[in-house]
Amino acid sequence: MAELDLVIRGGQIITATSAATADIGIAGGKIVQIGGDLQAVQEIDATGKLLFPGGLDAHVHLSRLPDDTAEPGWVDDFTSGSAAALAGGITTVGNMTFLAAGELPLAGLARETAVARGQAIADFFLHPVLDTITPQALGEISSLRDAGCNTIKYFMSTPTFDAQVPGFVEATRRAGAEGILTLIHCEDYTLIEDAIAQLQKEGRSALTYYPESRPVISEVVATQRAVAFAEATGAPVYIVHLSSERALAVCAEAQARGVPVYVETRPFYLHLTSERFAEDEGAKYVGQPPLREPSDVDAIWNGLRQGTVHTVCTDHAPYALAAKLDPELSIANLRPGAENLQTMLPMLYSEGVRKGRLSLHRFVEVTSTNAAKLFGLYPRKGTISVGSDADIVLFDPTLTRRIDRSMLKSNCDYSPYEGWEVTGWPVLTLRRGEIVFRDGAVTGRDGSGQLLRRDATCMH
Ligand SMILES: [Zn+2]
Incomplete structure (x- = not known):
């Protein structure tokens, strides 16, 4: 079996229409397999996490x-x-x-x-x-x-x-x-x-x-x-x-x-x-x-x-x-x-x-x-499915944070929601298969974001 770039193990995959606990295999920035036997260079343990597109x-x-x-x-x-x-x-x-x-x-x-x-x-x-x-x-x-x-x-x-x-x-x-x-x-x-x-x-x-x-x-x-x-x-x-x-x-x-x-x-x-x-x-x-x-x-x-x-x-x-x-x-x-x-x-x-x-x-x-x-990007974006870009959020539904200006990555020096207590928080973000946010730190490189070509608008 070909070795993949990355496997996310044990998370609960949530899409607009389905929920399932399965491993996700990623190669070349895309989701190439969901479920089954997966081997990869790198693994992420997502046990207890929700996986959102x-x-x-x-x-x-x-x-x-x-x-x-x-x-x-x-x-x-x-x-x-x-x-x-x-x-x-x-x-x-x-x-x-x-x-x-x-x-x-x-x-x-x-x-x-x-x-x-x-x-x-x-x-x-x-x-x-x-x-x-x-x-x-x-x-x-x-x-x-x-x-x-x-x-x-x-x-x-x-x-x-x-x-x-x-x-x-x-x-x-x-x-x-x-x-x-x-x-x-x-x-x-x-x-x-x-x-x-x-x-x-x-x-x-x-x-x-x-x-x-x-x-x-x-x-x-x-x-x-x-x-x-x-x-x-x-x-x-x-x-x-x-x-x-x-x-x-x-x-x-x-x-x-x-x-x-x-x-x-x-x-x-x-x-x-x-x-x-x-x-x-x-x-x-x-x-x-x-x-x-x-x-x-x-x-x-x-x-x-x-x-x-x-x-x-x-x-x-x-x-x-x-x-x-x-x-x-x-x-x-x-x-x-x-x-x-x-x-x-x-x-x-x-x-x-x-x-x-x-x-x-x-x-x-x-x-x-x-x-x-x-915005003409589906199903490349907007879902977790084979063939889609591996844009995936590991979300901890039990993590409670209090919103505070010191946590902001924006250059802005205040949040309109200062002091709000929020339960459920992203802990890791993948953009096209690359870990770009993990444990509070943004790790993606400036200029690595891509301009997306868009097809016709379509809500079906
Ligand atoms: Zn506006």
Whole structure:
């Protein structure tokens, strides 16, 4: 019998559809055998551990534009972001690639690929963000798949969105025709501006009032519009970081009619509520959309369980604590975003699986399998099966940790979950068969992460 590179012995393999205790044989970075007689150069004992397919976080911010030198900015790059991801059981990240003024999507992807190739340890892919719709930008949508890209993203919350709606609808249509998924930030610019103006008039512009400045209705109306775009064009849309019960109801109603609407949420909306903004350091919870109410949290957990919410991604976009707490900030002058990469999986396990809100299979689906399908990477990523990349997390379901800034691999100096006690924690992470995280230390080499070529989006 041929000797393999690595065998993982005795772990319980959990996928979206199955659970089995079996040995896993790995060679050339791939899973080549599950069960049976296996001999290898190296062995890992996984007795008592759960084995999950590596997490796939399709929504991170690990880059800034070359001309964006304003400080403070997001503090992670592809190296520190990868370290946080791998320590948290996430082996693949999808980064938002903003385009410079006048830059076209393919040029932006090439520019950022060159940066990420030198830095990343996790495998990665990139979403070009369309801000200005030009004939040239529309013309490039049909070339994105050839470049291995199956997504575009745009924001409804920008001041220039409304004047370009015909262009964004056309971009969505062309994307759908190519098997490209359109990611949409659903908050309505006009209603947010109006809410801010009203609050300012009342002298309530401090961040204590932040949730009121981006009301649920601004998310609902934008989500309705995104659904309408999908329905009118037949193209699939993916709602990033959905935060409210009412916006989810809009998506669920559309899904029930067969409209291709996919929903992402993030840890903020599963673990925290708007009362946080009353705290002394409440500004550290500023993200877009804002934290909502307990009933919204319950609705999103239900959506995860029932399948109306497809993915949990981080929207990892950390600022240093001092930058978040800058007293000059207000509802009209924000630094949205937080550290999340390292804690997302264990917190979802601890608060979700252990508390009976999510099955183990659903946990794997929403952290790995569904994203692999939507982002054109399945079954290379998103499952543990013969032929798949050996992206595997050894997860100790009994290990209890208290979240503390000192454990963070991110360059960020705080966690929004400081002090939370979490049971269930990743102890070892394999990326394409290589041990890249073990016993608290990231061992993968900078630049060893690969740009992933993506096929058409497909949820089947
Ligand atoms: Zn984002």
